[in-house]
Amino acid sequence: MRFSIFAVLLVVDSLFAQAPTPAPIPVARDFHGDQVLRSIDELNWRMALSDVSDVDVVTYTSLPVAKPANPTGQGATNPLIIHAMTFVPKKLDRSHGNPLIVLVHGGVHANFVSESIHVVRELVEQGYTVIAPDYRGSTGYGAGFYGAIDYGGREVDDCLEARTFMLERYGFLDPKRVGMMGWSHGGMITLLSIFRNPEQYAVAYAGVPVSDLVARMGYKTESYRAIFSAKNHIGKTAEEDVQEYLRRSPMTYVSKLNTPLLIHTNTNDEDVNVLEVQRLISALKAEGKKFEYKIYENAPGGHHFNRVDTKLARESRAEIYKFLAQYLKPVKP
Numbered sequence: 001m002r003f004s005i006f007a008v009l010l011v012v013d014s015l016f017a018q019a020p021t022p023a024p025i026p027v028a029r030d031f032h033g034d035q036v037l038r039s040i041d042e043l044n045w046r047m048a049l050s051d052v053s054d055v056d057v058v059t060y061t062s063l064p065v066a067k068p069a070n071p072t073g074q075g076a077t078n079p080l081i082i083h084a085m086t087f088v089p090k091k092l093d094r095s096h097g098n099p100l101i102v103l104v105h106g107g108v109h110a111n112f113v114s115e116s117i118h119v120v121r122e123l124v125e126q127g128y129t130v131i132a133p134d135y136r137g138s139t140g141y142g143a144g145f146y147g148a149i150d151y152g153g154r155e156v157d158d159c160l161e162a163r164t165f166m167l168e169r170y171g172f173l174d175p176k177r178v179g180m181m182g183w184s185h186g187g188m189i190t191l192l193s194i195f196r197n198p199e200q201y202a203v204a205y206a207g208v209p210v211s212d213l214v215a216r217m218g219y220k221t222e223s224y225r226a227i228f229s230a231k232n233h234i235g236k237t238a239e240e241d242v243q244e245y246l247r248r249s250p251m252t253y254v255s256k257l258n259t260p261l262l263i264h265t266n267t268n269d270e271d272v273n274v275l276e277v278q279r280l281i282s283a284l285k286a287e288g289k290k291f292e293y294k295i296y297e298n299a300p301g302g303h304h305f306n307r308v309d310t311k312l313a314r315e316s317r318a319e320i321y322k323f324l325a326q327y328l329k330p331v332k333p
Contacts, residue, residue, distance in 0.1 A: 031143050038140025044114040045085060053087040053124045060084070060165040062136070062158045066150040067232070080148060082158050083141060084133040085112055086166070089124050092331075097174030099328035102163050102201075103132045104182030104189045108227055109146060111138045118309050119317065126321065127331035129173060133162040135189070147232045152213070152248025156192045163200060176202060177328045181320070183207035183307060184272060187263075191250035191280075194259040203260045203327035205320050208272045208303055211280035213245040214238055219273055254283045262323045263293040264306060264316065271303040292323065 046055045061079035068076040092098060101123060105112040112132040123130050134140065135158035137149025149155070159180075167175050180201050182190040187209025194204045210216060217225050217238040228245075229237045238245045246252050265277035274295065281293050299305035299312060306316035325333035 029143075029146070031146065034139045034146075035142065038111060041111070041114045041140075042085070045117065045120075048114065048117045049087060049121060049124065051090075052121060053089055056086045056088075058084050058086055058131075058165070058169075060161055062161045063154045065136075065148045066154050067235075080136055080145075080154075080158075082133055082135060082161065083138075084131050084162055084165075086132075087120055087124050087130040088170070089127055089129065092127060092129070092172070094172040096172070097177065098172050099128055099177040099179065099330055100163070100166055100173045101128045101130050101324075101328070102159055102178065102180045102193075103130050104159055104180065104186035105132065105134070105138070106182065106184030106186040108151065108185060109137055109139050109149065110185075111140045116307070119307065122317065122321070126325070126333055128328070129166070129170065131162045131166050133159050135159055149233060151228070151233060152188065152192060156189055156196060159189055159193055160197055160200065179203045179205075179324050179328050181205040181207075181324070183209075184303065185210050188250055191261075192253070194261065195250065195253035195256040198256065198258040201259050203262075203324055205262045205264075205324065207264045207306065207320075208266060208269055209250065209263065209277060209280070210272055211249065211276050212251040213249045214242060215276050215279060216272075217245065251280055251283055254280070254289065255287050257284060257287070257289045257291065260323075260327055261291040262320065263291065264296065264320075265293075266296040266299045266302065266305045268298045269303045269305075294319070 042057055049055055059081050062082050063080065064077045065080055070076060103120070111134045120130055135155040137146060137151070137155060139146060163178055167173055178201055180190045180193055181204065184207070187206035188211065190204050190206045191209055191211070194201050217228070225237065228234045234244060236244065263277065263281065265272070265274050267274045278295070284291055296305060300310065301308050301313065306313045321333065
């Protein structure tokens with residue numbers, strides 16, 4: 001299948017709905033360029049995985065914008081429209097129940113990029129159906145959606161609604177065999193999801209997860225901290241409202257863990273310092289929680305050590321898949 005850049009540009013303007021206007025965004029950004037790149041990425045997904053998977057772009061609704069610029073304005077309380085990519089194995093036997101994985105992308109502002117193609121292929125080949133939501137704040141959907149970010153808040157609900165959407169749409173998915181996985185900020189959303197809604201997920205994997213926003217604000221740069229204190233984001237610094245940062249941190253909810261969980265971290269992670277994840281692990285142990293974890297020592301790749309396509313990364317992902325398969329029971333584990 002061949003696609004031209006001209007075809008991509010033709011669909012860009014009609015592909016992305018704008019969210020109700022949130023608080024102003026205090027940064028300059030090429031939102032149209034983001035949309036073009038998102039469209040190209042979607043085509044990459046289709047071309048790369050069409051041999052093993054039915055690939056689709058879907059939309060569903062979630063909670064309204066958390067901080068609309070005009071709370072009483074037209075559409076301010078409308079459900080927010082969320083885009084997601086779905087992958088259904090072509091050879092899947094749809095006559096009985098099958099497992100589902102909600103795969104959550106990372107980044108404060110990012111989207112589900114096609115550099116993860118090999119990971120999705122590995123999941124699909126095992127027999128997993130996958131949905132990857134571009135939750136509020138993701139790039140590629142215009143200024144309104146970007147500014148609707150609710151870090152550690154309603155973005156978690158957006159991912160829960162992805163689960164609901166798939167179970168309603170596909171009768172061959174087993175609601176008791178839904179897993180969740182993500183790296184970095186996606187790992188954070190995974191943790192918050194199973195802490196808040198443990199009955200909805202059979203198992204979870206959190207790779208190099210953001211775990212403690214208060215500690216994170218302490219070791220990150222001023223420019224990074226400014227993203228969070230911006231008006232369209234949390235709106236205050238951790239110093240000004242430490243409780244709000246704690247409310248959005250997985251560390252705060254470790255006592256609620258009731259879902260089988262595997263955590264990976266890496267001592268040379270240049271983004272999520274290993275100390276942040278070690279604090280999470282220690283807190284879970286202090287609560288007497290049963291979970292599994294592994295701390296890799298200076299694994300090549302740093303923050304991305306087991307997402308690249310190296311031998312070590314493939315071995316690490318094999319550990320993940322073995323753990324997930326115990327609870328999700330795919331047809332080809």
